[in-house]
Amino acid sequence: MNDRLPEIQLLLTGNEIMSGDTIDSNSAVIAQRLAEAGLGIHRKVTLGDDAQLIADELVDMAKSADVVIVNGGLGPTIDDLTAEILANAAGVALEERQEAVTHLQQWCARRNLQLNQANLKQAMLPAGCAIIDNPIGSAVGFELNIDRCRIICTPGVPGELKAMLGPIVASIAGQTASASRRNVLRLQTFGLGESTAQQIISDAIPDWPTAVELGFRAGSPQMEIKLSINTPSATDAQEKCRQQLNELFGDHIIGEGDTTLAQRVLQLLDGRNATLCTAESCTGGLIASSLTQVPGASSGFHAGFVTYSNSIKHSVLGVSEDTLAQCGAVSEEVVREMARGALREAAADYVIAVSGIAGPSGGTAEKPVGTVWLAWGTAQDLHTRNLCWPVERTLFQTMIAAAGLDMIRRTLLGIDTEPRYFDQRQAKHTG
């Protein structure tokens, strides 16, 4: 047991990460799990599958770190080098470990697969290492010291890493008696930019308390605001900051933690025992897909219509051919008829309908790429709005799908004020 926090470094390996072919999400998972135990990552280094470079870095890290978590290089293919490198760096031999062979045999048996030579490579481990069980994948993890530094080797496959982190983090946290109790309050927002939010806060709260660290994470579609404190005594200050943010732009706050717009909408629908349907043109099913990603979505969401062509808007949703011919598919009239058609066909309480020009082609001077009509609400109280959000196609779909969900969220909460993006993303031609 030690009173100070261990210095933890992370070493990620893999040509696919270095070359950018794979986006690394593993280090985020490791960081989050460590944070839950009050631990932080001091430094992270990423290297390609170069045995010499990895060995040098590992030895270097071991000089100052208490723990190095190595991620990647445990796989069955020829570019997986971690076991060999660690054995060399620690000055031990590689040997076939029976526990690892047994694990591989059972893994293959469960999958009705033949154990092959490529797999067996994963049982060749540094002599004297401790084996870490992998409940999902074929590659076991392992741990060995270099001098006084613990080197913990984990697989690069995200699902396997996740399944193994619990015991690993617990064993690191067990080293220290008093992990700091960092408390992070995360607020999910939609429709605010980072600099806008920062400016509003700076202007309104010049005496922001130093004990509360303010952070932003601009994502698509949501932006996260973080209020972090390092001592329990700052809890009141943190709560006061939260209240002030609520007063400043509370209608843009979706919820806490990892809450998504789709989750919040489904939760609000559940509270009213109500259902929502969708009629999507330019977002092409993304609103429906966001909703159905949420476990239990079936209580509030029963039906979505992706009506990508004019004839389908007519035949499936009953949009009049005259309206389509006179107003065009991207028009208030059409999106309104789409919404009414979807409400009727789905027998739902609420609706989101969207029709717009996602690009890159299809824009005109009158209706440039990024133009979109949104309709939302109920049969009795249907609202429409014309926006222009001229960004790359998939980002456009992401933001418009989110805007549709956000308007239903606001409707269900009875929020009357318009979101900031209505003003910022106003279409020039409102015809």
Add this chain to the structure above:
Amino acid sequence: MNDRLPEIQLLLTGNEIMSGDTIDSNSAVIAQRLAEAGLGIHRKVTLGDDAQLIADELVDMAKSADVVIVNGGLGPTIDDLTAEILANAAGVALEERQEAVTHLQQWCARRNLQLNQANLKQAMLPAGCAIIDNPIGSAVGFELNIDRCRIICTPGVPGELKAMLGPIVASIAGQTASASRRNVLRLQTFGLGESTAQQIISDAIPDWPTAVELGFRAGSPQMEIKLSINTPSATDAQEKCRQQLNELFGDHIIGEGDTTLAQRVLQLLDGRNATLCTAESCTGGLIASSLTQVPGASSGFHAGFVTYSNSIKHSVLGVSEDTLAQCGAVSEEVVREMARGALREAAADYVIAVSGIAGPSGGTAEKPVGTVWLAWGTAQDLHTRNLCWPVERTLFQTMIAAAGLDMIRRTLLGIDTEPRYFDQRQAKHTG
């Protein structure tokens, strides 16, 4: 001009990356752009917003590297520290740069925004630095040497970084006379695992040529196989390897480069002047959304139905209430009626229909979580299949949506052999 390749290191900064709140995709973009110019990244270090730690690392990197690309910390908020740190490390002052102020003024004017103090912080730059234009965002980039090492500072917002990388990469590539012409052939596959592919290749091609580097990238849903060569003289060997892979498991190869299943399906539909419709239950719109992410999707895809509840399967797609009651929603009969209903309502040539149990709840002993019925084909030639793919909910949706698209791809190509995953993911209860 220099004959050897410059040693490029990457320094990523930001608490949000270190804590795992943000997944870093920027370094992948930088690596890919550098690779196109024949350049590689030697080493990458990631640190939180700790001025001392960043300064130490920067000075350390500058000792061995020719170029350090710093990413992050240029924003308007208080946790953005890069300009200050670089000024300190290089021993110069921070000063307000008129070019950067003008850039901010124009940026705000285009957006109808008021220039605020938070933004103006982005014009305080190290004295003597060269300014790098940011055509999208408010923060300009900048470059300054520490001794002989170029330190190039870039913004963390992905879209802005992308828009700035062209000139940056060109200026780095311009340093070297003979960037190696690495040629990478990337093949996209679906339905093959990494170790399976490695084993098939090792068994079938024991004399794999050393000039062709074989790499794998396991993604969801696709796996990429890479054949890399470093000299033009290896082009024939590379081409021969590709042919051998085609013979070994060519029906699992979707296409080259970044080809997605949705792109390939739309391309094949275009070639036949045919249309596809979807009837989705457990995938909840993900197949439609994957298709409509592709620019120009409207030529081959007109209509998608998300029929998440039984009553909607009946009212929208005409699935008989008797069939639903007798067979259950996850059954061959229902998925077949969904497919026929969608073909009729959409007047389309081809259809994908899916009904399954995405979990985490809803499974039974007879039909556990992960059970799914797929239907695909035409009205005259409709196929069905029962699979069991028991993975986490969103991964299940991703894989099943891909499997549906893959079966249409195979149908459109006239491939008769069954994919490997039919065998591996066979449902136990085929009732």
